[in-house]
Amino acid sequence: MTASTKAxxxxxxRFSPEGEALxxxxxxxxxxxxxxxxxxVHDAGPYRDLAARHAQVPVTCWPDRIIAPGFLxxxxxxxxxxxxxxxxxxxxxxxENYTFPAETxxxxxxxxxxxxxxxxxxxxxxxxxxxxxxCTSHPASVDAFFGEAQHRGLRMMGGKVLQDRHSPDGVRDExxxxxxxxxxxxxxxxxxxxxxYAITPRFAPTSTDAQLRGAGELAARYPDTWIHSHVxxxxxxxxxxxxxxxxxxxxxxxxxxxxxxxxxxVYAHCIHFDDADRALMRETKTAAAVSPTSNLFLGxxxxxxxxxxRIGMRHGLASDVGGGTSFSPFQTMLAAxxxxxxxxxxxxxxxxxxxxxxxxxxxxxxxxxxxxxxGTLQAGTEADFVVLxxxxxxxxxxxxxxxDSLEELLFALIVLGDDRLVEHVFTA
Ligand SMILES: [Zn+2]
Numbered sequence: 001m002t003a004s005t006k007a008x009x010x011x012x013x014r015f016s017p018e019g020e021a022l023x024x025x026x027x028x029x030x031x032x033x034x035x036x037x038x039x040x041v042h043d044a045g046p047y048r049d050l051a052a053r054h055a056q057v058p059v060t061c062w063p064d065r066i067i068a069p070g071f072l073x074x075x076x077x078x079x080x081x082x083x084x085x086x087x088x089x090x091x092x093x094x095x096e097n098y099t100f101p102a103e104t105x106x107x108x109x110x111x112x113x114x115x116x117x118x119x120x121x122x123x124x125x126x127x128x129x130x131x132x133x134x135c136t137s138h139p140a141s142v143d144a145f146f147g148e149a150q151h152r153g154l155r156m157m158g159g160k161v162l163q164d165r166h167s168p169d170g171v172r173d174e175x176x177x178x179x180x181x182x183x184x185x186x187x188x189x190x191x192x193x194x195x196x197y198a199i200t201p202r203f204a205p206t207s208t209d210a211q212l213r214g215a216g217e218l219a220a221r222y223p224d225t226w227i228h229s230h231v232x233x234x235x236x237x238x239x240x241x242x243x244x245x246x247x248x249x250x251x252x253x254x255x256x257x258x259x260x261x262x263x264x265x266v267y268a269h270c271i272h273f274d275d276a277d278r279a280l281m282r283e284t285k286t287a288a289a290v291s292p293t294s295n296l297f298l299g300x301x302x303x304x305x306x307x308x309x310r311i312g313m314r315h316g317l318a319s320d321v322g323g324g325t326s327f328s329p330f331q332t333m334l335a336a337x338x339x340x341x342x343x344x345x346x347x348x349x350x351x352x353x354x355x356x357x358x359x360x361x362x363x364x365x366x367x368x369x370x371x372x373x374x375g376t377l378q379a380g381t382e383a384d385f386v387v388l389x390x391x392x393x394x395x396x397x398x399x400x401x402x403x404d405s406l407e408e409l410l411f412a413l414i415v416l417g418d419d420r421l422v423e424h425v426f427t428a
Pocket of ligand 1: 075077230268320323
């Protein structure tokens, strides 16, 4: 024990590394700051088993509250914070009419910094402690993002968007310079504290072959960076990608050809896939960022959970704000449940509440290549956690008091919860 060691006694939700939900009605979480300055979980489990071992440690008691891992958002656009809830006739008109004009403003460092601060406040209010984030094509947007994340000591990943064609003035970048800028940003920010760089082609239709090839070369040269893009979100986009890359077997296959599929590669959506695409995801250890509020809002389609499970494709949950309609993990988990239930376009199933929760915490960490780092509250992981008040509203209080099992309790929180549930957020 050191002077920094602290303990929290409350109801405690953790996950095993395999994804099993572990719950203590009377739990203890012991955290302390390690030599590298990062606060980690030193011990966690039932209070009755742990109390004697940590008798000297000061304890904060929250008897009615639930301590749980901080949430991970696998795909979000911080520059789209202000266009959440913008109406459009599907993805491509939405990009043209709202997204690109909003993103143009991020050439201005002061604007980028102001939005980044608001964005991190909003993540915090919702209990999201790690996010894989699009910036814009302007390096200033990346500096604003990482500067603010570093100031707050957060584990965050992001990167400069690459888009050198089929993009309007103001967001379109220039092939060679875009790759030079990306590499300079990798050297500046990647592995600086808890930050990680993501090589970020917007999606295949807005990059030339040369830019995609250059992105793949960067991904090979810096193998522990992330790769972050979109694929197979809506049928018009799939058709366009097939016309632009006629030699590829499928839209997803375009990315393999440029060396953009590997561990820590994350593709948002992955809706209009066949089993060969899913197998390619599995073989390359590439992960899908499932974005259900966005897919329902833009009418893009329904992620096939049965197919993902059957083939063994890595996946986790994401808000995809501004296409997504909420920063709240509870809203995202509920929308994922709706998407899972849909059984007209693909097999419908009922996702267990503990699985939805895993897909937004430890399972998302695993898909992101952050297994053992965050998301489970296992000993040795970073101490990013939330304190939830299950009686935050009258209906929540009534419903959670009736819960007879962990699944019933978690489902009540998912269906009725929002940012009012999140009482405290602790980051390592
Ligand atoms: Zn997106």
